[in-house]
Amino acid sequence: MTASPKSPNRWSLSIGDLTQAAVFAALIAALGLPGTITIGTSGVPITFQSLGVILAGAVLGPRKGTLAVVIFMVLAIAGLPILSGGRNGLTALSSPTAGYFIGFLPAVIVIGVLTAMMVSTGSTGGSTGSGKYRVLWGIAINALGGIVVLYACGVAGLLIRTDLTVWAAIATNGSFIPGDIAKCVVAALVAAQVHRGRPGLIEPLRARRSGSVAG
Numbered sequence: 001m002t003a004s005p006k007s008p009n010r011w012s013l014s015i016g017d018l019t020q021a022a023v024f025a026a027l028i029a030a031l032g033l034p035g036t037i038t039i040g041t042s043g044v045p046i047t048f049q050s051l052g053v054i055l056a057g058a059v060l061g062p063r064k065g066t067l068a069v070v071i072f073m074v075l076a077i078a079g080l081p082i083l084s085g086g087r088n089g090l091t092a093l094s095s096p097t098a099g100y101f102i103g104f105l106p107a108v109i110v111i112g113v114l115t116a117m118m119v120s121t122g123s124t125g126g127s128t129g130s131g132k133y134r135v136l137w138g139i140a141i142n143a144l145g146g147i148v149v150l151y152a153c154g155v156a157g158l159l160i161r162t163d164l165t166v167w168a169a170i171a172t173n174g175s176f177i178p179g180d181i182a183k184c185v186v187a188a189l190v191a192a193q194v195h196r197g198r199p200g201l202i203e204p205l206r207a208r209r210s211g212s213v214a215g
């Protein structure tokens with residue numbers, strides 16, 4: 001009796017998947033190199049690293065995108081100075097940016113899941129993973145994860161780590177909004193190009209059947 005090949009399930013990761021996640025983890029770290037600008041007194045900097053997080057979800061989807069952010073966060077918490085301004089994860093967790101740092105995770109999950117739903121239910125119908133990436137929907141999804149979810153986590157962290165009132169903590173985000181909208185647009189445009197050239201990069205949310213396209 002010959003053993004039938006094991007069909008991949010949604011939790012299995014190929015070397016290619018790991019490589020893609022590692023490249024995006026490195027991208028997020030590299031986006032911290034330009035340094036930081038801190039506006040106001042909250043201690044929360046303007047950073048390009050949230051662009052990397054948004055890109056990870058929009059380009060790689062929920063599994064690989066989340067893995068990329070987890071790799072980045074684990075390395076930062078392990079002490080590597082890969083957060084903007086040369087900080088590490090432990091410094092961030094004990095600072096006013098703690099909520100934003102932790103929020104990178106729910107942000108990439110929300111963006112990845114919603115992006116996967118969008119590209120899985122395209123013109124072909126059904127969950128084939130070969131649907132079309134729509135830029136306007138992509139911008140909205142990026143804003144939901146990269147602004148609404150990320151800011152909500154950030155505000156929670158500010159309330160825990162500072163003496164700011166709820167309104168002052170919410171108002172802290174005001175100066176980030178223009179730049180963060182630009183990040184959502186840029187990430188959606190990049191993701192649209194990538195998904196046009198590489199359909200199937202994001203796997204459908206449902207478990208893969210053998211013979212389907214792997215990312």
Ligand SMILES: O=C(O)CCCC[C@@H]1SC[C@@H]2NC(=O)N[C@@H]21
Nearest residue numbers: 045046047050083092097100176
């Ligand atoms: O380095 C850290 O510890 C996290 C920094 C988080 C900065 C947040 S992310 C959302 C908002 N947009 C920015 O450019 N900065 C803040």
